[in-house]
Amino acid sequence: MSALDDRLILAHEAQDGRALVDLYTEAAQLAEEEDARAFYLTHAFVFALEQGAPQVAQLRQQLIEMGRETPV
Numbered sequence: 001m002s003a004l005d006d007r008l009i010l011a012h013e014a015q016d017g018r019a020l021v022d023l024y025t026e027a028a029q030l031a032e033e034e035d036a037r038a039f040y041l042t043h044a045f046v047f048a049l050e051q052g053a054p055q056v057a058q059l060r061q062q063l064i065e066m067g068r069e070t071p072v
Contacts, residue, residue, distance in 0.1 A: 004030070020047040021055055038068045
């Protein structure tokens, strides 16, 4: 995942929140362990919230399904 790691670092350095949503979502899809997937999804969710991105509901639903977020 080093190419993805490099893109994440560049997006952080550029403070590109929209790219971070996509990159953390991609990292979650590639993660082999559930804890890693939850970690990346949580980051994607937080950046999506900050950006007002359309993925907020979808990311939150994924976290709910994983038992990492509580439905309201």
